[in-house]
Amino acid sequence: MGLLDVLTQVGAVVVALHLVALVVVVGPKQLWTLRCGLRTKLRTIGPSLGVLVTVLLANGVVRNVGVELSWIIGLNITGGIHAVEGRFVAHLQSLATPPLTAYFGFVYVFGYVFLLTFPLVAYLVLADTRPLHTLVVAYVVNYGLGLVCYVVFVSYGPRNFMPELVSSLLYNSWPQSQLLTSQVNVNTNVFPSLHTSLSATVGLLAYRYRERFPRWLPLAAVLSISIAVSTMYLGIHWLTDVVAGVALAVLSVAVAMRVTNDADRARSRTEDSIGGRERWRRND
Amino acid sequence: MSSEPRAESVRRRAVLASLGAGATALGGGCVRRVRTLTGWSAAKPVQIRIKTVPVDADPYALRVARSIAAWFRTAGVDAQVVPMATQELFRQVLLQNDFGAFVGRLPLEFRSPDAFYPLLHSRFAGASGWQNPFGYTNLTVDEHLETQRHRSDGARRTAVVELQQSLARTQPFTVLAFPDDVRTARADAMRDWSHADLSSASGYLDLDADPGSSVATPTGETGTDRTSTLRIAVTDRRATENLNPLAAEFRRQGGVVSLLYDSLGVPAGESVEPRLADSWAFTHDAGAPRASVILRNDATWHDGEPVTPEDVRFTYEFLSDTSLGTADDETTDTPDDPVPAPRFQGRNSLVSSVRVVDSETVAFEFVECTPHVATRAFTIPILPEHVWADRTGTASLGGIEVGPATEALVTSNVPPVGSGPLQFVRNTPREVLVLEPFPDHFLTRDIEAKSGLSMEPEDETKQSMTAANESEQSLGRSAGLDFDRLVVRFVGSDETAVEMVADGDASVTGTPVDAATVPRIGRASDLELLVDRSNAPYVVGYNARRPPLTNPRFRQTLARLIDQPTIVDDVFDGYAMPAVSPLARTDWLASSLEWDGSNPVTPFLGNDGRLNVDRARAAFREVGYQYDGEALVEGN
Numbered sequence: 035m036g037l038l039d040v041l042t043q044v045g046a047v048v049v050a051l052h053l054v055a056l057v058v059v060v061g062p063k064q065l066w067t068l069r070c071g072l073r074t075k076l077r078t079i080g081p082s083l084g085v086l087v088t089v090l091l092a093n094g095v096v097r098n099v100g101v102e103l104s105w106i107i108g109l110n111i112t113g114g115i116h117a118v119e120g121r122f123v124a125h126l127q128s129l130a131t132p133p134l135t136a137y138f139g140f141v142y143v144f145g146y147v148f149l150l151t152f153p154l155v156a157y158l159v160l161a162d163t164r165p166l167h168t169l170v171v172a173y174v175v176n177y178g179l180g181l182v183c184y185v186v187f188v189s190y191g192p193r194n195f196m197p198e199l200v201s202s203l204l205y206n207s208w209p210q211s212q213l214l215t216s217q218v219n220v221n222t223n224v225f226p227s228l229h230t231s232l233s234a235t236v237g238l239l240a241y242r243y244r245e246r247f248p249r250w251l252p253l254a255a256v257l258s259i260s261i262a263v264s265t266m267y268l269g270i271h272w273l274t275d276v277v278a279g280v281a282l283a284v285l286s287v288a289v290a291m292r293v294t295n296d297a298d299r300a301r302s303r304t305e306d307s308i309g310g311r312e313r314w315r316r317n318d
Numbered sequence: 319m320s321s322e323p324r325a326e327s328v329r330r331r332a333v334l335a336s337l338g339a340g341a342t343a344l345g346g347g348c349v350r351r352v353r354t355l356t357g358w359s360a361a362k363p364v365q366i367r368i369k370t371v372p373v374d375a376d377p378y379a380l381r382v383a384r385s386i387a388a389w390f391r392t393a394g395v396d397a398q399v400v401p402m403a404t405q406e407l408f409r410q411v412l413l414q415n416d417f418g419a420f421v422g423r424l425p426l427e428f429r430s431p432d433a434f435y436p437l438l439h440s441r442f443a444g445a446s447g448w449q450n451p452f453g454y455t456n457l458t459v460d461e462h463l464e465t466q467r468h469r470s471d472g473a474r475r476t477a478v479v480e481l482q483q484s485l486a487r488t489q490p491f492t493v494l495a496f497p498d499d500v501r502t503a504r505a506d507a508m509r510d511w512s513h514a515d516l517s518s519a520s521g522y523l524d525l526d527a528d529p530g531s532s533v534a535t536p537t538g539e540t541g542t543d544r545t546s547t548l549r550i551a552v553t554d555r556r557a558t559e560n561l562n563p564l565a566a567e568f569r570r571q572g573g574v575v576s577l578l579y580d581s582l583g584v585p586a587g588e589s590v591e592p593r594l595a596d597s598w599a600f601t602h603d604a605g606a607p608r609a610s611v612i613l614r615n616d617a618t619w620h621d622g623e624p625v626t627p628e629d630v631r632f633t634y635e636f637l638s639d640t641s642l643g644t645a646d647d648e649t650t651d652t653p654d655d656p657v658p659a660p661r662f663q664g665r666n667s668l669v670s671s672v673r674v675v676d677s678e679t680v681a682f683e684f685v686e687c688t689p690h691v692a693t694r695a696f697t698i699p700i701l702p703e704h705v706w707a708d709r710t711g712t713a714s715l716g717g718i719e720v721g722p723a724t725e726a727l728v729t730s731n732v733p734p735v736g737s738g739p740l741q742f743v744r745n746t747p748r749e750v751l752v753l754e755p756f757p758d759h760f761l762t763r764d765i766e767a768k769s770g771l772s773m774e775p776e777d778e779t780k781q782s783m784t785a786a787n788e789s790e791q792s793l794g795r796s797a798g799l800d801f802d803r804l805v806v807r808f809v810g811s812d813e814t815a816v817e818m819v820a821d822g823d824a825s826v827t828g829t830p831v832d833a834a835t836v837p838r839i840g841r842a843s844d845l846e847l848l849v850d851r852s853n854a855p856y857v858v859g860y861n862a863r864r865p866p867l868t869n870p871r872f873r874q875t876l877a878r879l880i881d882q883p884t885i886v887d888d889v890f891d892g893y894a895m896p897a898v899s900p901l902a903r904t905d906w907l908a909s910s911l912e913w914d915g916s917n918p919v920t921p922f923l924g925n926d927g928r929l930n931v932d933r934a935r936a937a938f939r940e941v942g943y944q945y946d947g948e949a950l951v952e953g954n
Contacts, residue, residue: 194374205813
């Protein structure tokens, strides 16, 4: 019952954010074009989208197995991370004020869901499917590599390792949110921070395709940086996790760009061979 | 000795150089010198990994471990805390003995002297589970443990006092503090939460529904139905995954399992009262008692099979060898090593044989002990032979046998077939476990006896009584089990558990919560704050198989690095009492080991939580250890 409430709450807020952002970022005029060619676009990115859905579904199933496997073969690196970065998160948390906690808590749960889902919708408006395609492939790489890391490394976040210095701000101020987060992940999977890597992925792609939605870049930048900070501020992740998350984001964007460029080149080659290049240009 | 490591290594290098110069040049004297030198090994820094569970699983253990690690580091020990899931901690500590030190709570069973027999007797140093996980061997302690088994009154008390004193000196584990267990419950769900012992399973059976609400928490699923559900929020997920009474790494206090599986008797204070047994009678001759146990004739397993004397005989035999002598039968001709269960070995070691006499009587022969101690053997859960007899084979993974463990030790035992007052309904691993009252259990039927009707053994009467029970559910509820369902739900942390209760999504927090949640509980008007003095202390356990922890003097000095009052104040917010003896909250406490403001045996080497480094170093030097710069080293 508690979980359902939380889900409803998150769903409602995220939908509201979407509506506002669609108007502000995409604009009603461009939104109107969404109706055209939707089917073709979905067909183009269909395979990648299918992989993403499969990865997400597999993630849910594999996660439980992965945790068990992780305890058998995984490396417990909590102590190592703490030795490397010491009390950074504790220092960050010493700046805590109730408004900041409210902001970062909001960003961590609602902002994150919004940040990840909004570009999926916004890029769908574009006639060019490459941004959407790249985004989807980047998500797949993020999840895939993240899952591997979670099996290979066992690590607890700062809130679980140095409770006398770092408190669990999110769960203390909004305990029900843990009903949701524990559905999504377990407390030994903190390295790397997928919150950070997925947010940074969106941020990087917002920069890459900034000419498409000029207003999206500042919003995405602020949100993705806030989310990265929030994971540490709330005591959930170490700085090391966040750094690794950014690295993962850079890697997955690079991989995704390569994949989609290749895919586009391959497609344009085949269209060349059937003499469809002119038509492709005209459509663009 | 270690003050000249450099000179020594230079000399060694010179030896190697002369070796290189030519083997022919080597005289007998030089080789002798090499041999002499190789006898000396370099000193190693002392390293201790302290394993424990994260904050999500236990509010205090990790903070305790970190405080202790800080003191150890101050004294020059390379100490680090390694957090891990509870199940993993138990697996590494209890089954693999792969640890230097661990911080955790002793299970509740360790409050009678004889419970320490399996925990500390050297004959269990090679066993797994809560059977001497420390690898502690001490002949004097062995003697005290034997003596308390077969002597009574004054002699027993003396042995128990001396046992405690030996433990305080030799420190197989350091007792830190007995915490106050903080829980919260919905005031409107049950009457008298504060009178129930919520640390034991039987406490939940005794709960009375509030006559005003007459239900615990109305279930949404059944709408206006009269069913009531007792919802327990716990931060320990193990019971949602595994219900095997023999799996040591999955059992906390064994509470849930004891609701599913009945034993011949149940502990009632210092003594044991009959449960699955109707009665027992002892004959005591020549030191070794015998007992004739008469079973209840109306007990059935949850699958409908009757509970028989054969099941009882089987259980005791099975626990001492879960392979029943059948493991490995093809590969070797030699008699197979027994594969004992990692639980109940102490109590089972009291029993020397069990014989079925007739359809309702079992004859027990015990080892040399008093009948009082012998009755402890009756508190082992009885297992159905028709289920467990098939689990004697060596456990395999995809057809490949891995290690000596039998199927019985590794099965998750879901669904469980027990004979206890509750039966299994369903589970979702990591989320939820649902149990319901077993309608054929005599506890529910004894209500009739309580309310004036007498128990009749005839089948006909039994049926009519069950029917009466069903038609008069309200009567049944108010006298016996006051719920129709028991839902154990796993939540991520103490704060979430308290919030679940506050929101009405749970009736009570099953596992104790952080004392830091007390203000939150106090603010909510419909939450009841329950604080119980717990009998399960927090301890640091040492692995006495690993040098330098093999040395009792070293462990004793480690114990002197720990300031218990500081831990009680800083970590427990005062919701704990420091103690010296693990029996501190029983009548058995040795008066010389009472806490008198400081630890009478291993006083802290410092003041107010601040370790005096010079005193700590002097103490380690005194017991034969040295320092290399800041670091404590062992060896030469």
